[in-house]
Amino acid sequence: MIATGNHAVAYGVKAARAEVIAAYPITPQTQIIEKLSEFIEKGEMRAKFLRVESEHSAMAACIGASACGARAFTATSSQGLLYMSEMVFWAGLGSFPVVMAVVTRALAPPWSIWNEHTDILSQRDAGWIVIMCESVQEAYDASIQAFRIAEDRRVRQPVMFGLDAFSLSHTSERLDLIGQEEADAFLPAPEGDWKVIDVQEPTTYGNMASPERMMEIRHSTMERLKESSGVIEEAASEFSRVSGRQQAGLVEEYRTSGAEVMLVVVGASSGDAKDAADALRDEGVRAGVLRLRVIRPFPSERIRAALQGCKAVAVVDRDYSFGLGGIIGQEVASATGAGPFNYIAGIGGRDLSVMDFAGIARDAIRRAEAGEGRGEIWWGIKGSQEPSR
C-alpha cells in the first residue's frame, strides 16, 4: 500500500494491539490519532481511546493505564511534548512501558510547524528509549518494535520514536504491513506483569524515597537503559526475520568502509545523506553515512568503532542547545573524545561532602595511574533498587 508516515504509525499501533490510547491533537501529529480513533470507532481495533484535554493528561492517562498492566500509546509533537514534559519524566523515572510517537517540529516563538529535532531531544534525559525513524516503512516497523522493547523484562522503560514533520509524517511512500498473526507472534498480548496497581495485592506506588534509597532506584533505571541496547538489536533482527525487511538496530552504517569523510545523521533526511554519499563516491570522494537510529541509549561504542580512521567527521544537527552547540554533535564528541572520569553523586539527596570530593579526586588519580580511560562511576552506590516495587 501507499501511506503517510503518520498513517504508518497508526497501522503499527493497531498491529501492536495497544489497549489504551490517550491523545491530544497537534499539527503534524493529528493523522495518527484520527486514524486510530477511526479504527476503534469502526470496531477494527479493540482499545479505549481517551480524548483528553491536554498532552499532560494524555501522558498521565497512559501512565495510569500502564500502571494497571495495559499497553498504552500516545502521540504528540513540539509544544505538546513540552507541555507533557512533567509526565514524560514520570513515565521514564517510574519505568512504565508506554510508547509514544513524536512528530518532530520546531518550537515557538515564532510559530512554526516545520521540522526540527530540538523538541524530542529536549526529553532525552527522561529515562526513555529514543528512536529516530528514517522512512514511512521504518515508522511502521518501529511502532511495533517499540512495544516489544519497552515491555521486555530486561528493559521495562518507555519508548518514544521520532518522525520528521512533513518530510516523514505527511509524505506518502510504499508501506508493507505484516500480518496480524506475525505481529502477534513478534509481540504477544501484554502480560501486564509490570503492573503496580492491583487491588488483590495492594501496594503504595511513588511515595517519598529517602536519600538512602533514591540513588539506587536511579541506578537500576540506568542499568535497564544500558541493557536495552541488546534488546533493541534483538528486536530489530527478529523483526527483520518476521518482515523479510532488513532492520537497523542502534545505528545504520552506509558505505562506511574506508570512508575518509563520515556524515553522521539522524531521521528522515538520512536518505538524502546516503544519496550524497553515492554522488561523492562517484566523484572519487570516499564518503560514508553513519545514521543514529537510537539516541537513547546513546550508541557510543558503535559510533567510536564506525568513526575510527575517518579523516573528517561531519555531524549534522537539526537541533540546537543554546550556549553549547548542536546536541548530537556534542554527544558524538563526548562519545569519541578523551572523556573525563564521570562521577554520578549526590542523587536524590545522597550526602556529597568534602570527604567525598577528596575521595573522588584520589579515585580519579588511581584510575588514571592504572591506565583506565574514560568511565562512569556511581559514587557511593549500594547496588540497584527497583523503583518502589
Place this chain on the structure above:
Amino acid sequence: MRNLTDEEYLLPGNAACPGCAAVMAMRIGLKVLGPRTILVIPACCMSVVQGHCPKTPSKVPIFNTAFAASAATASGIRAALEMKGIMDVNIVCWAGDGGTADIGIQSLSGAAERGDDLIYVCYDNEAYMNTGTQRSGSTPEGARTTTTITGKSEGKKDVPGIMIAHRIPYVATACTSYPLDFANKLRRAISMRGTRYIHLLSPCPPGWRYPTEKTVEVGKLAVESGAWILYEWAGGRCRLTGPSSGLAERSKRRPLEEYLRIQGRFAQADPSKIEGMKRRIDEEWERILALCKG
C-alpha cells in the same frame, strides 16, 4: 461509629500533624469505600503523610501522581481496568484544594466533561499546606497565608459550583466534623457511575492557627456559622444536608465572628472586612437556596 466497618484500611503511624482533619477523613472514607478501591493522590499533604517507600500505609493500592494530573491518571486507570474486564473497583482521586481548584482543575474538568467513571474527593484545607501555607484559589477572603500576609483580598473559588456546571451525576460538599454526613455522601457517590465530586472542608491546625484539639470544633463552627454550607446535588436537584438544613434563615446561624476568632489566620480581619465576608456568605446562601428551589 454507626454503619462503619471496624476494619481499618489506613494503617496507624502515618506522618500527619496531630489534629489533621484530612487524615481522619481519609480513614473514614476508606472504611466506606472498602477494599476494592484504588486511591490516586497528587502532590499534597496526603502524599507526605504516607511515609517513605517501600512502606505501604494503607490496605488499598495508592498511586501517587503529579500535582496537576490526578483526574487524568484516574481516567487512564479506569480505561485499563475496563479493557481488562475489571468493573467493580472504585477509583478515587484524593486531592488537596490547590491540586483541585488551581493546577489540577483542567484535568478534573476534562475527566468530568468526558464523564469518566471516578470519584473525586477534594479535601479543602484552604491553602497550599504541604509547601507551608501559601494562598490557593480556595483560600477564603481575609485569611492570612504566607503569600497574603495581610489577608487574601479575593473570595474563595466555588469549585463545587464549577463541578455542578459540568452536569455530572453527583456533587456534594462535606466537612470533616460531620463524618456521618460525609460517609453517607460517599456511599451515594459509590452507588452511581460517571464522575462524582465531593468537596470536603478539612480544618488544619498549623495552617489555620488553632490548637490541635479544636479541629472538630472549628469545622462545626464553619458549618454552624454558615461559612460552609453542606449540600448535595444529584439529578439536577440540590438539597441541604446535616446542620445546614436548619440554617437557611440567617438568624439561626452562629455569628461569623465565633468561627473567625477561634483561628489565628483571620486575626487581622477588621469589622469592615468581616462585613464584606458576611455579604459574600449571604450571597452564597442565596445561590444555594435558589438551587435547592430548582
